[in-house]
Amino acid sequence: MATRRIVSILALAAALAIAGCGTEGATLQEQAGDVSPATASAPSPPPAPTTIPSDCSGALAASIVRIDSLEELAWTSHQVIIGTVIERQPSVWGHAHNPLDPSRRLIYxxxxxxxxxxxRGQPGDIVTVHQWGGTIGTCTQTNTFEQGLAVGERVLLFLRASNPPGTSPTYSLNGGAQGRWTIDPNGTVSSSVGHLERYNGQSLATIVAQVLSSLASGPPATPWVREHLVPLESAPAWPSSAGP
Known part of the structure; x- marks a missing residue:
């Protein structure tokens, strides 16, 4: 299998390190987005750690797999949506933790x-997107590899399912910052990721047409895409005129 170049943004399966206060950062692993959406009627968030370590704050860092194109993003996403961020909810403890110390959990x-x-994806008017980082009590974890979503901004998002079994569907950005595209007031799109900036300045309609054309013509024939492929049977493509 060919080796895919690593970039410093969120991977589909990333090892995240929390830089502790006065101690080595604890390595925590999260299979971000490689699970299918669950069908439970209500989320079941994990309980807070029974003991909060004094070094629970820090910066999250990751080594990320590079996603080279719109086509690769489209075929490895459970949801591809255009929408507006309407609410930032309170931060919560995540499911990812250090196997050697269950009290060290990530905040999202x-x-x-x-x-x-x-x-593409299953229908719904509202999508919940989880981003690592936030503050709970005296613990603050800073996400250094992807900018937080902002209430009121209009975005094109490529999302991977990230909810654990038994919880309601939630999603994370596919490839971290690679999965987040800003829609500018003039109707063009822009990415903050260097190797995707070649798409910047194209109209949203042009980008949408490229995504739908790719989904209609079949996935890129690369080993990495085959490994992380999301079949159309589980996340169907929608016509360009379709709403939620």
């Missing part, structure tokens, strides 16, 4: 995104 912050148009 949920955002609600109202769907304006869906390009």
């Amino acid at each position: 912050t949920p955002y609600l995104v109202r769907v304006e148009q869906r390009l």
Whole structure:
């Protein structure tokens, strides 16, 4: 299998390190997005750690797999949506933790995104997107590899399912910052990731057409895409005129 270049953004399966206060950072692993959406009617968040270590704060860092194109993003995403961020919810303790110390959990912050148009995925008016980082009590964890979503911004998002079994569907950005595209007031899109900036300045309609054309013509024939492929049977493509 060919080796895919690593970039410093969120991976589909990333090893995250929390830089502790006066101690070595604890390595925590999260299979971000490689699970299928669950069908439970209500989320079941994990309990807070019974003991909060004094070094629970720090910066999250990761080594990320590079996603080279819109086509690769489209075929490895459970949801591709255009929408507006409408709410930032209180930060909560995540499921990822250090196997050697269950009290060391990651913090994540949920955002609600109202769907304006869906390009692929299961229907729904609101999508919950989790981003690592946030503050709970005296613990603050800073996400250094992807910018937080902002309430009121209009975005094109490529999302991977990230909810543990038995919880309601939630999602994380596919490839961290690679899965987040800003829709500018003039109707063009922009990515903050260097190797994807070649798409910047194209109209949203052009980007949508490229995504739908890719989903109609079949996935890129690369080993990495085959390994992380999301079949259309579980996340169907939608016509360009379709809403939520």
